[in-house]
Amino acid sequence: MHSHWRKMTAQERRDAKTGYLALSPWMAGFIVFYAFPILATLYFSFTQWTLVEQPIWIGLDNYVRMFTRDPLFISSLKATTLFVALSLPLKLVLGLMLALLLNLKVPGMNFFRTVFFIPAVISGVAVSLMWIWFLQPDTGVVNTLLSYIGVQGPYWFWDLNWALPSVAIMSIWKVGGAAIIYLAGLQNIPAHLYEAAEIDGADKWRRFWRITLPLLTPTLFFQLIIELIDAFKIFTEAFVITKGGPLKATYFFLYYFYEEAFRNFNMGYASALALFLLVVIMGCTVFVYRTSGKWVFYEN
Amino acid sequence: MRRHLARRMLVVVSLLLLLLANVGGVGAQDPVTITWWTLASSESPEPAIRAVVEAFEAEHPHIKVDVTIMAESAYGDLMNTTIGAGEGAPDIAYFWETPWLPHTLDITDRLAADPNLSRDDYFEEYFNNWAVWNDRVVGLPFTVGANFVMYNRDVFDEAGVEYPTADWTPSDYIEIATALTDPDKRRWGGDRPRGPFRAVWRNIGATKPYSDDSTTVEGYINGPNSVAAYTWLWDLVDSGATPTPADIEVLGTEGTGPVDLFIAGRLGMATLNNGHMITAANAGVNFGIVPEPHVPGNERFVHAWALRASIWAGTEHPDEAYEFLSFWAGPEGQRINMEIGALIPSLPAVLEDYPDVDSDYFQGFMGVLNATQTAEWRSSHPCWRGAVVRAVSDAWDLIMLGEIGRDEVQATLDAMVEPAQAALDECVPRLGG
Numbered sequence: 001m002h003s004h005w006r007k008m009t010a011q012e013r014r015d016a017k018t019g020y021l022a023l024s025p026w027m028a029g030f031i032v033f034y035a036f037p038i039l040a041t042l043y044f045s046f047t048q049w050t051l052v053e054q055p056i057w058i059g060l061d062n063y064v065r066m067f068t069r070d071p072l073f074i075s076s077l078k079a080t081t082l083f084v085a086l087s088l089p090l091k092l093v094l095g096l097m098l099a100l101l102l103n104l105k106v107p108g109m110n111f112f113r114t115v116f117f118i119p120a121v122i123s124g125v126a127v128s129l130m131w132i133w134f135l136q137p138d139t140g141v142v143n144t145l146l147s148y149i150g151v152q153g154p155y156w157f158w159d160l161n162w163a164l165p166s167v168a169i170m171s172i173w174k175v176g177g178a179a180i181i182y183l184a185g186l187q188n189i190p191a192h193l194y195e196a197a198e199i200d201g202a203d204k205w206r207r208f209w210r211i212t213l214p215l216l217t218p219t220l221f222f223q224l225i226i227e228l229i230d231a232f233k234i235f236t237e238a239f240v241i242t243k244g245g246p247l248k249a250t251y252f253f254l255y256y257f258y259e260e261a262f263r264n265f266n267m268g269y270a271s272a273l274a275l276f277l278l279v280v281i282m283g284c285t286v287f288v289y290r291t292s293g294k295w296v297f298y299e300n
Numbered sequence: 301m302r303r304h305l306a307r308r309m310l311v312v313v314s315l316l317l318l319l320l321a322n323v324g325g326v327g328a329q330d331p332v333t334i335t336w337w338t339l340a341s342s343e344s345p346e347p348a349i350r351a352v353v354e355a356f357e358a359e360h361p362h363i364k365v366d367v368t369i370m371a372e373s374a375y376g377d378l379m380n381t382t383i384g385a386g387e388g389a390p391d392i393a394y395f396w397e398t399p400w401l402p403h404t405l406d407i408t409d410r411l412a413a414d415p416n417l418s419r420d421d422y423f424e425e426y427f428n429n430w431a432v433w434n435d436r437v438v439g440l441p442f443t444v445g446a447n448f449v450m451y452n453r454d455v456f457d458e459a460g461v462e463y464p465t466a467d468w469t470p471s472d473y474i475e476i477a478t479a480l481t482d483p484d485k486r487r488w489g490g491d492r493p494r495g496p497f498r499a500v501w502r503n504i505g506a507t508k509p510y511s512d513d514s515t516t517v518e519g520y521i522n523g524p525n526s527v528a529a530y531t532w533l534w535d536l537v538d539s540g541a542t543p544t545p546a547d548i549e550v551l552g553t554e555g556t557g558p559v560d561l562f563i564a565g566r567l568g569m570a571t572l573n574n575g576h577m578i579t580a581a582n583a584g585v586n587f588g589i590v591p592e593p594h595v596p597g598n599e600r601f602v603h604a605w606a607l608r609a610s611i612w613a614g615t616e617h618p619d620e621a622y623e624f625l626s627f628w629a630g631p632e633g634q635r636i637n638m639e640i641g642a643l644i645p646s647l648p649a650v651l652e653d654y655p656d657v658d659s660d661y662f663q664g665f666m667g668v669l670n671a672t673q674t675a676e677w678r679s680s681h682p683c684w685r686g687a688v689v690r691a692v693s694d695a696w697d698l699i700m701l702g703e704i705g706r707d708e709v710q711a712t713l714d715a716m717v718e719p720a721q722a723a724l725d726e727c728v729p730r731l732g733g
Binding site: 048050051052053065069071072132136137138155156157158160241245246247248259262263264265266 | 376377380381383384397399400402403544545546547549685686687690691693694697698700701703719722726727729730731
């Protein structure tokens with residue numbers, strides 16, 4: 001590093017200094033708001049800490065408890081994994097479908113794009129309260145509509161079998177945000193590829209499979225990672241609507257973390273839970289990244 | 301020359317001394333500033349908070365109160381972080397979390413020496429449960445709150461059912477609720493409890509979830525009294541006379557109780573609190589109040605609460621902080637809040653002047669204020685709230701969802717013993733028993 005610096009010209013050194021100067025606010029933010037808290041979390045995960053007393057070093061006890069004698073850890077992990085498995089494909093597929101619709105050349109499309117994007121910027125708590133009303137068993141919009149076609153709707157959030165799917169269905173609400181990203185990807189696909197395919201006699205379906213989808217895979221890859229991380233962080237819906245129930249059906253990992261940290265004053269254990277989630281998300285992200293070489297296609 | 305120097309030195313030293321004395325004199329006249337973190341509510345709205353500060357500062361010109369009115373969502377985090385850091389916590393605040401209590405100033409001696417305020421001035425149950433911790437006085441109870449059953453007289457009259465009386469039993473509750481229920485009018489007779497081991501649980505047989513010494517779950521959570529209480533809940537759910545959790549969640553918008561359903565006449569009886577009582581009175585509902593039902597011969601319990609107004613142990617101004625605390629949570633401060641807000645004071649002498657004190661419903665409310673409180677046990681067992689209740693919540697959900705038969709209640713509670721014991725064993729070394 002030092003010898004490299006010495007080999008640089010005066011102009012290169014000035015450019016490097018300007019570069020570091022420009023980077024410094026972000027670096028400072030990263031160190032203060034990310035790196036330090038992560039390191040602090042690592043330390044606290046080896047302690048028993050009630051938040052208001054001094055932490056007591058207990059070594060690996062929190063991790064031993066987590067992996068050997070904590071049924072709630074298993075319940076919360078199971079509920080979160082099921083939610084990820086349900087909501088992730090749903091959001092990816094519906095987001096893409098919506099983007100394809102929003103990419104049509106019809107009058108007033110900008111209005112529709114705006115309308116579909118609005119839910120993505122509405123507060124999670126407000127959305128949760130609204131969905132309580134949508135899915136209320138007796139008077140809710142969904143069950144009322146179902147009753148018109150002779151279907152008795154379920155108890156949704158308050159039904160053992162429907163609570164988790166209800167939260168997954170609710171996550172579709174924000175699909176407009178994903179659709180806008182897909183839309184940007186769709187509009188970057190060169191038109192001449194479609195023109196060539198059309199001349200060769202390819203129908204719409206074939207054009208989608210042979211051109212649109214392969215060239216959209218970089219966007220899909222990005223969306224997959226973002227949505228994966230987002231799905232693992234599911235919290236607000238459990239906090240506002242279900243309180244983790246019924247029967248722990250929606251007892252998501254972050255909700256468990258929250259209860260341990262701020263209701264049970266068990267910040268040491270909560271830190272261990274947080275680190276575990278970090279490792280799981282990192283593991284999934286690395287896995288997706290490693291497999292991306294086989295299914296993500298870049299134009300060049 | 302030397303004499304000149306000595307004279308100059310003397311003048312300089314004299315001037316310095318004069319200056320110091322003067323500075324000290326001005327300092328002695330400076331008022332002491334104490335910090336107060338509080339929350340605004342309908343009981344204690346911002347104008348009442350400001351009025352308390354104004355009245356106190358007028359009476360105590362040597363003390364300034366620096367008040368911060370906080371959002372409830374941020375309050376807990378700020379208290380946790382400042383108490384944990386050992387600096388920055390307010391001199392005066394609500395100390396409502398049990399882990400905060402070791403960080404309160406012991407005011408036992410100050411209160412005993414106070415010529416204007418005594419523990420006897422407060423409702424005894426509220427003082428003992430909310431101001432005393434580990435045999436020391438850690439604060440003063442500010443306001444009183446309690447659960448009780450409100451019954452809608454019009455609904456009763458229409459159904460031709462007699463009003464409940466204070467000696468009613470849990471079985472009476474189900475019977476009356478069933479008689480009031482009218483599916484055609486989309487009306488339920490009564491609501492469901494919002495958690496186990498509250499008043500009805502205690503009234504059925506002094507039921508506790510684990511032993512007083514916080515060591516044993518077996519024989520408590522699955523003991524005969526607990527089984528009787530959970531079976532009562534099963535019968536209530538099975539009766540169809542109560543709204544489901546979904547109905548209450550959506551149609552009862554108060555969060556802590558279905559007061560909207562009650563006011564709309566869709567719920568004949570509801571276990572509500574004094575805030576709801578005032579809401580219903582303002583809405584012109586014709587209602588009465590009775591304590592929660594209990595089994596004859598057993599002690600009667602009430603699920604009740606107060607806000608614990610305390611002084612932070614790290615305060616640099618304990619005397620001034622006490623002066624303010626005894627004003628704010630004493631007769632003057634609670635009276636101001638009662639007159640400007642909707643506060644129900646924890647001092648019987650002040651409560652006598654409450655606007656609706658002679659009304660029938662308020663007299664019913666007064667009837668529960670001296671009952672033994674569930675907090676007597678719960679407040680000294682912090683692991684119940686955070687850890688053990690969660691471990692046994694499946695039993696509650698199974699009954700609420702109608703997923704088990706009546707004869708399965710015992711087995712269900714037996715299955716809860718192991719997770720509850722594990723939760724208790726983990727929690728007690730951390731939060732105490």
